[in-house]
Amino acid sequence: MNQKKQLAQLNNGVKPPLKGQLLKWIGNKQRMAEEIISFFPQSFGTYYEPFLGSGGVLGMLAPTKAVGSDVSAPLMEIWQTLAISPNTVKKWYMERWYEMMDGDKVDGFEKIKARYNANPNGADLLFICRSCYGGVVRFRKRDGYISTPCGIHSPISPSSFADRVDTWRQRIIGTKFKKMDYRKAMEMAVPKDLVYCDPPYRDTQAILYGAQKFSLEDLLETIGESKKRGVFVALSIDGTKKSGNKVCNVPIPKGLFKREFLIHYGSSMLKRFQMNGKSLKSEHVADRLLLTF
Secondary structure, three states: OOHHHHHHHHHOOOOOOOOOOOOOOOOOOHHHHHHHHOOOOOOOOOEEEOOOOOOHHHHHHOOOOEEEEEOOHHHHHHHHHHHHOHHHHHHHHHHHHHHHHOOOHHHHHHHHHHHHHHOOOHHHHHHHHHHEHHHOOOEOOOOOOEOOOEOOOOOOOHHHHHHHHHHHHHHOOOEEEEEOOHHHHHHOOOOOOEEEEOOOOOOOOOOOOOHHHOOHHHHHHHHHHHHHOOOEEEEEEEOOOEEOOEEOOOOOOOOOOOEEEEEEEEEOHHHHHHOOOOOOOOOEEEEEEEEOO
């Protein structure tokens, strides 16, 4: 589908299926986004996604008006640049693709990773998340140092990535991107706005950016405050996901949510990383989708 036709469809409220991730990020919900969105209110005001990550639900929803936010400065640099200068994002990727693929692939990746670790930035993070092993970007708790090794497969070509940039740019036209804590983002929401929360899962995602200091109890309190103001809130959280031999069971305050659904999405990429690619036939993942409406 050409860009003009796709843009016309989006402007007319017809959203073509979104194929291909812009960013690889652990916990990406793009595969389940259509199912998650099917539980959203038919009409709402501004859409908020305060744990943006790779924006899988935002991209599928393509809202008319939205605020996407996260606490990671390099991550938000990617999204903010996509919004104002998509050609810059294409250039970032192309330069690093040639830097990695023109010589020894692993050496090229390690140079890019070392540059990021010396000076965290969106351009290097963009390429690292698309070329590291399994797309599982691991950040050291103390200083945010990335330790993930090079991926087995070669990253997609610059031309293929450029096509994805064009597609995603059209779908986020109505979105403002801000680096901020989830509390500040959710405080911005007014009655009839919709907030979708996809926070780091405390049992399985302690290696992720910001997960170490994340408090689920604080988030649940913030959700309660938003609900009192008349804001619609949807929360994805650990369901039957396993952490080692432990099946996660997250206690939710009684009465906070009106409905609950189980969203299945196959095997865990993080678990695959931890098991060095071994069989995951028994490691299926499901999340709880909790709704205040």
